[in-house]
Amino acid sequence: MPRRSPSTPRTPVRVAVMVSGSGTNLQALLDAIEADPDFGGEVVVVGSDRAGAGGLDRARDAGIPTVVCALADAPDRPTWEAGLRAELEQHDPQVIVLAGFMKILTAVFLAGWPDRVINTHPSLLPAFRGARAVGEALAYGVKLTGCTVHLVDEQVDHGPIVAQEAVAVRDGDTETSLHGRIQRVEHRLLPAAVKLLCHGALQLDGRHVRAVLDPDTPDPDTPDPKEPS
Ligand code: GAR
Numbered sequence: 001m002p003r004r005s006p007s008t009p010r011t012p013v014r015v016a017v018m019v020s021g022s023g024t025n026l027q028a029l030l031d032a033i034e035a036d037p038d039f040g041g042e043v044v045v046v047g048s049d050r051a052g053a054g055g056l057d058r059a060r061d062a063g064i065p066t067v068v069c070a071l072a073d074a075p076d077r078p079t080w081e082a083g084l085r086a087e088l089e090q091h092d093p094q095v096i097v098l099a100g101f102m103k104i105l106t107a108v109f110l111a112g113w114p115d116r117v118i119n120t121h122p123s124l125l126p127a128f129r130g131a132r133a134v135g136e137a138l139a140y141g142v143k144l145t146g147c148t149v150h151l152v153d154e155q156v157d158h159g160p161i162v163a164q165e166a167v168a169v170r171d172g173d174t175e176t177s178l179h180g181r182i183q184r185v186e187h188r189l190l191p192a193a194v195k196l197l198c199h200g201a202l203q204l205d206g207r208h209v210r211a212v213l214d215p216d217t218p219d220p221d222t223p224d225p226k227e228p229s
Contacts, residue, residue: 012042013198016093018101019048023055024183025099025120025190030062032191039191041198045091047084049103065091071103081109095197098152099190102131107154115204117152118197120190122182124148124164129157134179143169145178147186149193151202151209160209162193162202 017026026046033039046059047067056066067087074080088096089112098105098119110117123133125148130136137145146166153159165185169178196202196211203210 008038009040009198009200013040013095014044014091014093015041015095015097015194015198016045016047016088016091017043017055017059017097017099019046019053019055019099020050020102021053021055021100023053023058023099025186026055027058028187029097029099029191029194030058030064032195036195039195039198041095041194044093045088047088049084049101055100078106078108081106085109085112095194097190097194104156105152110152110154115151115202116197118162118190118193119150119152119157119159120186121148121150121157122179122186124166125150125157125161133157134182135175138169138173138175138178145169145182147182147189149186149189151204160204160207162196162209162211163189165189 017029019026030043033041033043043064045065045067046055047069048056049068049070051068051070056068059066069080069084069087071077071080074083094113094116096113096117098117100120105117121129121133123129123137124144124146127142128136128145134145144166146164148161149163150157150161151159167178167182167185201212203212
């Protein structure tokens, strides 16, 4: 039985996106929002720890305000993180998307958006956490890797998993070729997960995340008590 889509929030949910690199995931999110009147979210600010991040150019091209907070410009990490949070708060975001943001955020930052910070990581977590996930998977010789979209908690690449998809490693793959195929999957998975978050459709039970698309729609896997078994 096809499920109805979740009801669209009346006012689009305000989304901040954090990038450190080229921002292809940011672009995929912007494109998905543009293409889907039912998306239920809008990107109100793009932040980065790197003034030269390509993602910032994508934001400017889309007319979205940007903020840059470089760790090197702050006296220490807590001050940097507090500054970043204050800059973002100017734009009143309700959801934070980490789209290739390569700095670790602590519980102090995350407390501002409980269960509302989402990250995409280029491996099948819990395998290959950290900043070198694709290279480490290749070096290990795995035949399957992939990407994981997860809610962010205070441990690195650890929070409850929203979506995962496998990508096969091919003979002769380089880090670039493999990462490119993983990113193509991320470009689909991350916007889909952000849409669910914007619709308030992610139900958390410990580490387990369930997408509740419409509470009135029967789950096709649950037997109807009125039907003979
Ligand atoms: C993405 O593949 C993302 O999963 C990865 O950085 C890439 C950013 O690409 N993130 C991490 O490795 C975080 N640990 P993009 O800038 O083109 O979106």
